[in-house]
Amino acid sequence: MVLDNFSLNISTVNGTGSQSANSIFVKSLFRSGYNVCGKNIFPSNIAGLPTNYAIRINKEGFSAYEDQFSLLLSMNKSTLEEDSKKLLPGSNIFYNSNLKLNPEDFSADHNYFGIPLKDLAKKVVKSPNLVKFLTNMTYVGLLTDLFKLDKNVVFEVVKDTFKSKPQVVELNLQAIEEGYKYSQENFDNSYTLYTPDKNLNADNVIMDGNTSAALGLVYGGCHFLSWYPITPSSSLAENYEKYSNKLLTNEDGEKNFACVQAEDELSAISMVLGAGWAGARAITPTSGPGLSLMAEAAGLSYYAEIPAVIWDVQRAGPSTGLPTRTLQGDLTSAAYLSHGDTEHVVLIPGTIEECFEFGEVSLNLSEELQTLIIVLTDLDLGMNQWISPQLKASQKKWQRGKVLDASQVNAEFKRYADIDNDGICYRTLPGTDNPAAGYFTRGTGHNLDASYTENPDIFVKNLERIKKKIDSNIDRLPQPYSSGQDNDFAIVCYGSTHPAVTETIAALKAEGLTVDFMRIKAFPFHAEVEEFLMAHKKTIVVDLNRDGQMHSLLLKKFPQTWDKVFSFTHFNGLPLDRHNLQTFVQKIIAGGSHE
Amino acid sequence: MSENSLGLTKKEYKGGPSTLCTGCGHDSITNHLVTALYESNTPPHLIAKISGIGCSSKTTNYFVDSAHGFNAIHGRMAPISTGAKIANKDLQIIGISGDGDSASIGLGGFVHLLRRNIPMVYIVENNGVYGLTKGQFSATADEGSTVKSGEHCYFDSIDLCSMAMTSGCGFVARAFSGDKKQLVPLIQAALNFNGTAFIDIVSPCVTFANHEGSTKSFNYVKENKFNLQEFGFVPKSDEISTDYEPGTSQMIKLHDGSFIALKKMNESEFNPTDYTLAMSEIKNAQDQKTVLTGLLYIKEDMKNFLQHEKTNTKTPLVHLEQEKIQPNQYELNQILQAFK
Ligand SMILES: Cc1ncc(C[n+]2csc(CCOP(=O)(O)OP(=O)(O)O)c2C)c(N)n1
Ligand code: SF4
Ligand SMILES: [Mg+2]
Numbered sequence: 001m002v003l004d005n006f007s008l009n010i011s012t013v014n015g016t017g018s019q020s021a022n023s024i025f026v027k028s029l030f031r032s033g034y035n036v037c038g039k040n041i042f043p044s045n046i047a048g049l050p051t052n053y054a055i056r057i058n059k060e061g062f063s064a065y066e067d068q069f070s071l072l073l074s075m076n077k078s079t080l081e082e083d084s085k086k087l088l089p090g091s092n093i094f095y096n097s098n099l100k101l102n103p104e105d106f107s108a109d110h111n112y113f114g115i116p117l118k119d120l121a122k123k124v125v126k127s128p129n130l131v132k133f134l135t136n137m138t139y140v141g142l143l144t145d146l147f148k149l150d151k152n153v154v155f156e157v158v159k160d161t162f163k164s165k166p167q168v169v170e171l172n173l174q175a176i177e178e179g180y181k182y183s184q185e186n187f188d189n190s191y192t193l194y195t196p197d198k199n200l201n202a203d204n205v206i207m208d209g210n211t212s213a214a215l216g217l218v219y220g221g222c223h224f225l226s227w228y229p230i231t232p233s234s235s236l237a238e239n240y241e242k243y244s245n246k247l248l249t250n251e252d253g254e255k256n257f258a259c260v261q262a263e264d265e266l267s268a269i270s271m272v273l274g275a276g277w278a279g280a281r282a283i284t285p286t287s288g289p290g291l292s293l294m295a296e297a298a299g300l301s302y303y304a305e306i307p308a309v310i311w312d313v314q315r316a317g318p319s320t321g322l323p324t325r326t327l328q329g330d331l332t333s334a335a336y337l338s339h340g341d342t343e344h345v346v347l348i349p350g351t352i353e354e355c356f357e358f359g360e361v362s363l364n365l366s367e368e369l370q371t372l373i374i375v376l377t378d379l380d381l382g383m384n385q386w387i388s389p390q391l392k393a394s395q396k397k398w399q400r401g402k403v404l405d406a407s408q409v410n411a412e413f414k415r416y417a418d419i420d421n422d423g424i425c426y427r428t429l430p431g432t433d434n435p436a437a438g439y440f441t442r443g444t445g446h447n448l449d450a451s452y453t454e455n456p457d458i459f460v461k462n463l464e465r466i467k468k469k470i471d472s473n474i475d476r477l478p479q480p481y482s483s484g485q486d487n488d489f490a491i492v493c494y495g496s497t498h499p500a501v502t503e504t505i506a507a508l509k510a511e512g513l514t515v516d517f518m519r520i521k522a523f524p525f526h527a528e529v530e531e532f533l534m535a536h537k538k539t540i541v542v543d544l545n546r547d548g549q550m551h552s553l554l555l556k557k558f559p560q561t562w563d564k565v566f567s568f569t570h571f572n573g574l575p576l577d578r579h580n581l582q583t584f585v586q587k588i589i590a591g592g593s594h595e
Numbered sequence: 596m597s598e599n600s601l602g603l604t605k606k607e608y609k610g611g612p613s614t615l616c617t618g619c620g621h622d623s624i625t626n627h628l629v630t631a632l633y634e635s636n637t638p639p640h641l642i643a644k645i646s647g648i649g650c651s652s653k654t655t656n657y658f659v660d661s662a663h664g665f666n667a668i669h670g671r672m673a674p675i676s677t678g679a680k681i682a683n684k685d686l687q688i689i690g691i692s693g694d695g696d697s698a699s700i701g702l703g704g705f706v707h708l709l710r711r712n713i714p715m716v717y718i719v720e721n722n723g724v725y726g727l728t729k730g731q732f733s734a735t736a737d738e739g740s741t742v743k744s745g746e747h748c749y750f751d752s753i754d755l756c757s758m759a760m761t762s763g764c765g766f767v768a769r770a771f772s773g774d775k776k777q778l779v780p781l782i783q784a785a786l787n788f789n790g791t792a793f794i795d796i797v798s799p800c801v802t803f804a805n806h807e808g809s810t811k812s813f814n815y816v817k818e819n820k821f822n823l824q825e826f827g828f829v830p831k832s833d834e835i836s837t838d839y840e841p842g843t844s845q846m847i848k849l850h851d852g853s854f855i856a857l858k859k860m861n862e863s864e865f866n867p868t869d870y871t872l873a874m875s876e877i878k879n880a881q882d883q884k885t886v887l888t889g890l891l892y893i894k895e896d897m898k899n900f901l902q903h904e905k906t907n908t909k910t911p912l913v914h915l916e917q918e919k920i921q922p923n924q925y926e927l928n929q930i931l932q933a934f935k
Contacts, residue, residue, distance in 0.1 A: 030935075031935070160933075201935075204935075205931050205934040205935055206934055206935075207934040211934070215927065215930065218922065219921060219922065219927065221917055221920070221921065223682065223912040223913070223915060224678065224681060224682060224912060226674075226678065243930065246930070247922040247926055247930075248920055248922070253904065253907065254907060254908070254909045254910070255905075255906060255907055255908050256908070256910070256912070256915050256919075256920045257908070257912070258681045258906050258908055258912060260677070260681065260711075260906075262674065262707075263703050263704065263706075263707040264703060266670075266671065266674070266703070266704070267671070267673070267674035267677075267703065267704050267707065268674075270667070270668075270671040270673075270674035270675045270677075270678065270704070271674045271675070271677050271678035271681070272678060273667070273675055273678060274645070274665075274674065274675035274676060274677060274678025274679035274680075274681075274682065275678035275679065275681060275682035275912075276678075276682075277665060277675070277678075277679060278643070278678070278679040278682035278683045278686065278913055279682060279683065279913035280678075280681075280682035280683070280912045280913050282678065282682070296668055297668060297671065300667060300668050390928075390931060391927060391931060392924065392927075393921075393922070393923065393924045393927050397917065398917045398921075428663070429663075429683075429913060430640075430641075430642075430643040430662070430663035430679065430683065430686055431640060431641055431643075431663075431683050431685055431686055431911075431913070432640060433638075433640045434640065435607075435639065435640070435661040436661075437640065437661075437663075438639075438640070438659075438660065438661045438662045438663045438664070439663065439664075440655075440656055440663075440664040440665075440666065441663070441664065441665040441666070441667075442665075442666045442667075443666070443667065443668060444666070451611070452656075
């Protein structure tokens with residue numbers, strides 16, 4: 001049987017180097033021309049706890065997570081029982097027989113194949129430490145044979161991965177060879193995947209959203225990044241520094257950027273405000289707990305109108321929640337972060353390309369609108385492997401907003417005067433050599449020339465102008481994506497659920513039901529969002545959180561749609577699997593209503 | 596009217612009218628700052644005045660009106676200054692904070708700014724209370740002192756100067772708001788220091804901490820102040836005048852060629868380049884509840900944040916335009932090879 005869709009689960013123990021083995025296998029599939037994605041389901045721990053790696057191969061281009069697998073590769077005795085629950089009946093389990101598992105204890109639903117992976121690794125090296133790592137590499141050989149991949153493709157990937165270390169390459173190749181040989185000699189139950197299109201990925205890359213975002217910031221003109229380490233956002237900051245060291249450093253070592261690891265998130269965001277106030281394009285990446293700590297400064301940015309960007313790679317909360325699992329749990333908190341009236345601009349990329357683009361877009365908007373921009377991605381998009389078209393540096397000019405230089409400023413200058421009647425005022429930067437340029441930034445009540453006032457009317461006018469500034473410039477925010485609005489029913493989603501939703505829609509279509517689709521990329525919403533909801537009899541809003549945060553924002557903004565929009569939620573920390581959504585949509589369409 | 600070397604009068608270093616209580620120590624500090632900035636010939640447009648929240652933090656509005664100021668949020672003067680200085684290294688950052696602002700809510704930021712050695716002047720206007728929230732104890736209140744209502748302080752004070760030293764600060768001074776003669780040259784030296792120059796200025800709160808029982812009242816400070824040295828500042832261009840006789844004075848050269856001249860006022864062997872000695876003097880003073888003023892510690896040969904390899908941004912970041920720094924598609928393609 002030719003397999004057009006296949007999900008396998010590699011169950012390992014974290015801290016054993018399984019990450020490289022998994023990446024090598026995924027990349028080999030990628031280079032062979034398969035549509036593949038890899039999701040690391042890992043614990044908040046450095047070594048010794050269970051980690052699963054879900055790989056999906058799909059002919060039609062679908063890349064959503066599937067919570068049911070057709071093959072289990074088990075390197076972890078302690079989770080075998082759990083892992084096999086997610087395995088379709090009749091599937092095979094390949095396990096490391098050096099772990100002394102007893103096949104008689106196993107459920108009868110599955111077929112078991114033991115391979116002495118550790119022994120195979122021991123054939124290659126002696127040192128116990130290396131054996132541990134190479135044991136994982138042997139299963140790459142096993143999988144290469146089982147899926148009938150071209151061994152040379154795998155070898156090339158290994159060589160490229162450990163380029164600078166020829167010895168490491170050699171050991172890994174040998175380990176893969178051992179696994180491969182063993183499989184050839186002992187198993188004849190291989191998997192026949194669909195014939196790949198060799199050119200499918202010729203112009204593609206396979207990467208995670210944090211890396212793409214980091215590159216996007218480098219290309220988008222981010223001068224300054226401050227951060228406090230927190231999963232799943234750390235790799236964004238680390239990659240920004242890494243690529244800036246390469247791309248934003250002069251030959252003499254002079255840096256054209258700065259990256260500061262702050263003492264906490266209170267400082268990280270404050271540094272961004274200081275830098276933004278002084279005229280640099282600045283950002284701080286974080287995740288939910290950090291976002292909470294940034295709340296006070298978020299209000300300052302909003303009210304004193306200081307450019308700033310927070311890039312929140314969401315994880316499952318509240319509190320410390322499931323720190324290494326995915327969720328879209330910070331949406332409402334981001335939208336209204338801080339005290340008083342603050343309604344922030346929130347941008348929500350949903351693809352690797354958008355992670356790249358939104359670096360520049362968010363920095364532009366922060367300077368154009370002179371306010372905080374919060375970008376929301378999540379662990380799934382930020383840290384997992386997604387195929388994407390090659391990233392393209394934008395040819396656009398960076399938008400630096402309304403800044404007056406020394407020659408443009410005069411005695412008439414008032415920091416908060418709405419000269420152009422678009423809510424956006426002109427600002428000056430410290431260091432501007434003109435005595436009229438200076439003004440006093442404060443978070444307290446201020447009048448047009450930025451001096452202190454508690455005058456009620458002025459306060460009201462100012463807050464209203466700030467609202468107008470954002471609301472009348474919604475067109476500058478990334479437009480929602482929509483597939484049309486001719487049908488009666490629709491699904492609205494945002495961020496990383498895009499693949500699961502489009503796949504659901506395709507599955508429904510195969511059953512004869514055409515459903516429209518919209519992916520929202522920004523808050524406050526564009527007018528198109530309202531039109532879209534109004535144009536449909538029923539719309540299902542997909543949220544990766546318990547409370548249906550997007551659903552409630554939509555209802556808040558468009559209350560007249562209250563009986564037309566339905567909330568679908570998924571919040572167990574795993575990426576969305578389409579099956580539940582599909583059932584839900586069918587139920588709603590069949591006449592289900594609000595409970 | 597006299598002018599400084601930039602052709603500016605002292606008036607041009609003044610700010611808006613103060614709204615602090617009449618007699619507040621903070622206002623005197625503002626006046627001394629105006630004098631010091633004027634005499635230092637600091638270009639007003641390069642000054643960035645940054646503060647947190649408190650009566651003390653309000654004072655950024657009361658000097659150099661034409662400069663940019665930022666009265667931010669409570670406890671965040673340090674990281675905001677850090678961001679501003681890194682964004683534009685040409686700025687002369689004057690950070691003003693209070694004892695509440697720096698010793699409690701902003702303590703983390705304070706310590707880490709010093710550790711990074713961000714080039715700026717960091718002033719704490721220290722009155723031992725939270726003035727703006729009406730007189731509660733701050734963490735710099737001395738053990739045994741009282742607030743106005745009579746409540747006793749049971750804990751040791753946090754000494755910001757010794758904390759600054761342990762955090763790696765290379766310019767640590769304590770002063771009194773009422774001592775112009777000492778404070779003006781101290782600020783001038785601070786402006787010329789190649790790193791963070793920290794000055795803890797005891798600054799009585801006349802409304803909430805000027806009573807008997809406060810160790811930061813005018814009377815208490817006057818009676819218990821111990822001045823370590825007569826402090827002089829000699830700008831780079833000036834000849835060293837004969838006032839500073841060798842033997843009785845210690846001359847400390849700053850990175851830009853200016854000098855600090857310290858004239859001994861008593862028999863003590865105090866030497867501000869001796870870390871251990873400075874620490875023990877500070878501790879003694881704290882134990883005896885005396886107010887030890889002067890330059891407590893100086894270490895000149897330190898790299899500041901912007902001189903490290905990791906962060907040496909020679910051109911101010913704010914001047915780096917797209918044409919100058921944006922990498923091209925070819926470079927991106929090279930990087931993307933690793934993801935193919
Ligand atoms: C986050 C936050 N918490 C509390 C306050 C209230 N508050 C305003 S000023 C202040 C204390 C200021 O004390 P200090 O820094 O010593 O300044 P002083 O008024 O004594 O000069 C406090 C607690 C605040 N503004 N923000
Ligand atoms: S309350 Fe105290 S610190 Fe505040 S202005 Fe009045 S005297 Fe100064
Ligand atoms: Mg105080």
